[in-house]
Amino acid sequence: MLFQEYWPFFVAGIILYVIARVGYAYMVEKDKKLQYKHKKNEDLQTPDQIADIDKDDSGEADDEEELVPAYPENLEHIPLNFQKITIEESIKRSNEFYELLNKRRTVRHFSNDPVPREIIANIIKAAGTAPSGAHTEPWTYVVVSSMGIKEKIREIIEQEEEINYKKRMGKVWTTDLKPFRTNWIKEYLTEAPYLILVFKQMYSFKSNGQKKLHYYNEQSVSLACGLLIAAVHYAGLVSLTSTPLNCGPALRTLLERPMNEKLTLLLPVGYPANNCLVPDLKRKSLDKILIEM
Amino acid sequence: MLFQEYWPFFVAGIILYVIARVGYAYMVEKDKKLQYKHKKNEDLQTPDQIADIDKDDSGEADDEEELVPAYPENLEHIPLNFQKITIEESIKRSNEFYELLNKRRTVRHFSNDPVPREIIANIIKAAGTAPSGAHTEPWTYVVVSSMGIKEKIREIIEQEEEINYKKRMGKVWTTDLKPFRTNWIKEYLTEAPYLILVFKQMYSFKSNGQKKLHYYNEQSVSLACGLLIAAVHYAGLVSLTSTPLNCGPALRTLLERPMNEKLTLLLPVGYPANNCLVPDLKRKSLDKILIEM
The missing domain is CATH 3.40.109.10 (NADH Oxidase)
Incomplete structure (x- = not known):
């Protein structure tokens, strides 16, 4: 009979099928977890979102590049020019x-x-x-x-x-x-x-x-x-x-x-x-x- | 020799490995295409984006439900109350x-x-x-x-x-x-x-x-x-x-x-x-x- 002669192939086929199934299920699960992790973090706002730019444009400077703020770091602070008006005038x-x-x-x-x-x-x-x-x-x-x-x-x-x-x-x-x-x-x-x-x-x-x-x-x-x-x-x-x-x-x-x-x-x-x-x-x-x- | 007796297993293993590789590559490709499609459409703004709400909340009414605008459809229109000032005053x-x-x-x-x-x-x-x-x-x-x-x-x-x-x-x-x-x-x-x-x-x-x-x-x-x-x-x-x-x-x-x-x-x-x-x-x-x- 065919099965008697070739049973090792059938067994090997079943084993390999099971391995492939388990492997695939693991991959899908891993993917889901990643997506879930992403979903959970959506509520957290990051510089990319705040600055409303693409990831490619994230503006992260190269490690070797020295970071310089857009305004001088020791930007002078001056007294506020404020004239208080009366409560009546304010109302x-x-x-x-x-x-x-x-x-x-x-x-x-x-x-x-x-x-x-x-x-x-x-x-x-x-x-x-x-x-x-x-x-x-x-x-x-x-x-x-x-x-x-x-x-x-x-x-x-x-x-x-x-x-x-x-x-x-x-x-x-x-x-x-x-x-x-x-x-x-x-x-x-x-x-x-x-x-x-x-x-x-x-x-x-x-x-x-x-x-x-x-x-x-x-x-x-x-x-x-x-x-x-x-x-x-x-x-x-x-x-x-x-x-x-x-x-x-x-x-x-x-x-x-x-x-x-x-x-x-x-x-x-x-x-x-x-x-x-x-x-x-x-x-x-x-x-x-x-x-x- | 071991190989002579069991070579069909080795061949089956190699064939299944190739099938698994091709199948996985196909899945990854399909995924990329989907992501690309999504990326391309990002520039088009939809009601969901404009109203800044989740897909689940898209507010699409059931087909059988009659749609009623938030304000009366025949909302009255009245003359604008406008007093023009002089150009000099405006400047x-x-x-x-x-x-x-x-x-x-x-x-x-x-x-x-x-x-x-x-x-x-x-x-x-x-x-x-x-x-x-x-x-x-x-x-x-x-x-x-x-x-x-x-x-x-x-x-x-x-x-x-x-x-x-x-x-x-x-x-x-x-x-x-x-x-x-x-x-x-x-x-x-x-x-x-x-x-x-x-x-x-x-x-x-x-x-x-x-x-x-x-x-x-x-x-x-x-x-x-x-x-x-x-x-x-x-x-x-x-x-x-x-x-x-x-x-x-x-x-x-x-x-x-x-x-x-x-x-x-x-x-x-x-x-x-x-x-x-x-x-x-x-x-x-x-x-x-x-x-x-």
């Missing part, structure tokens, strides 16, 4: 600023009334006073007033936004946007006298050529945009905070920005169109956003 | 706001001089006027004045920051921070009369119980913090924009915030200590941050 001013900001509305319909460049320059200067991680000031403001460039920007964004609305954003998101009457047609991109495109710099370079990490660059730039929006409003102008989803690379190329910059926000700035309408939204009351302890 | 105001903000400095040394709650309330109200993705207003401001809670917060942060500085942040980061004379000892957490802990809400719930996605919640909250910082300064107070790295979960538990909230920033607010020093930093000049086209 008055805090209320005044709230009343002022509370009149601000996001505007989607602009007139083409001109705005002097000086006002825009002051607004950018105001935004430039924002705090940033380790004072890296990781922002570039590209201000576009050329109609030719505005038209190209509009073309890029409308093309991408049509795909966003129709395919990428999904039903939940587009349903949530319906009350705001938005779609992929963005007239404001050519109507407003200025488009401010805010780029975050993910890193830069120190004077000695070492890569300078920009810690918390995303948060710093968004925070600076808060000052920018307040400055626009304080100067008597209006703006729209827009996030051109998935248009970043094409707009960076158009505006010839370097690889270390990423588009964060786009704000048309100017005067509202005549008869401009805004959705009748209310803001949450203080007791909905403030918890005192 | 003057834009410069005035820049001059005001340019006096702001991040302060690390606070006095314990009391500040009326009314001022803090106005400051939070001002921050609450910020724009947000689809008007989701995804923020909670926890204002702590209780010394007991401030002490617990300090304990959590100093413990975690010691590990951050010594182990997690790495040489590059800690070297870059040296000029700012910071370390894991955070006296300001108990010195300042108020700690404002800003939480971003990653999602919430609509009145019908459906999950409400908070688009761009990270950016919206950071932007609101820009208004907050401006409001603090406008009211004649000082603050420190701090990011308690890896302390989020412990502080959320301490302050009993729900699972949909994540700590974004912590700002001590009050008056500066007498003889408060600040690093002698300059801000980038306008031509370094503004590109006109």
Whole structure:
């Protein structure tokens, strides 16, 4: 019989099969453990995440390279220039600023009334006073007033936004946007006298050529945009905070920005169109956003 | 001879070894391809990324469930209340706001001089006027004045920051921070009369119980913090924009915030200590941050 003559092959086959199975199971298990370990550590934030850069760009200096901080290590410290105002004045001013900001509305319909460049320059200067991680000031403001460039920007964004609305954003998101009457047609991109495109710099370079990490660059730039929006409003102008989803690379190329910059926000700035309408939204009351302890 | 009798075993062993090698190489290759595919798609932003939530929480409604936007679909639109000011006044105001903000400095040394709650309330109200993705207003401001809670917060942060500085942040980061004379000892957490802990809400719930996605919640909250910082300064107070790295979960538990909230920033607010020093930093000049086209 076949089995009687060749049984050692069958036995060897079974043994080798068992070894292969056990070996494979061990490999899979090892893999899972690694993944689990990674998952567990996700909550822990590392310099790579904070500086929002690729692993390849982690900026870890070579061991032999001497580390030099971006600012002099013995940076001079000077007395803070502070004038204390009275409590009464402080209460008055805090209320005044709230009343002022509370009149601000996001505007989607602009007139083409001109705005002097000086006002825009002051607004950018105001935004430039924002705090940033380790004072890296990781922002570039590209201000576009050329109609030719505005038209190209509009073309890029409308093309991408049509795909966003129709395919990428999904039903939940587009349903949530319906009350705001938005779609992929963005007239404001050519109507407003200025488009401010805010780029975050993910890193830069120190004077000695070492890569300078920009810690918390995303948060710093968004925070600076808060000052920018307040400055626009304080100067008597209006703006729209827009996030051109998935248009970043094409707009960076158009505006010839370097690889270390990423588009964060786009704000048309100017005067509202005549008869401009805004959705009748209310803001949450203080007791909905403030918890005192 | 042993080999002559048992050669089929040796041959079988070699064949099985080859099969195992080829099979393993194939698996590894397949894995690489998957990783590559993922990498390529990273540039495309999806609702999950924008709303900054886990896949499990993607908020995609069941097919049978009717989708209802967070605001009424026929939300009324009303005329914008806008009073145009003169160009001259606009220039003057834009410069005035820049001059005001340019006096702001991040302060690390606070006095314990009391500040009326009314001022803090106005400051939070001002921050609450910020724009947000689809008007989701995804923020909670926890204002702590209780010394007991401030002490617990300090304990959590100093413990975690010691590990951050010594182990997690790495040489590059800690070297870059040296000029700012910071370390894991955070006296300001108990010195300042108020700690404002800003939480971003990653999602919430609509009145019908459906999950409400908070688009761009990270950016919206950071932007609101820009208004907050401006409001603090406008009211004649000082603050420190701090990011308690890896302390989020412990502080959320301490302050009993729900699972949909994540700590974004912590700002001590009050008056500066007498003889408060600040690093002698300059801000980038306008031509370094503004590109006109």
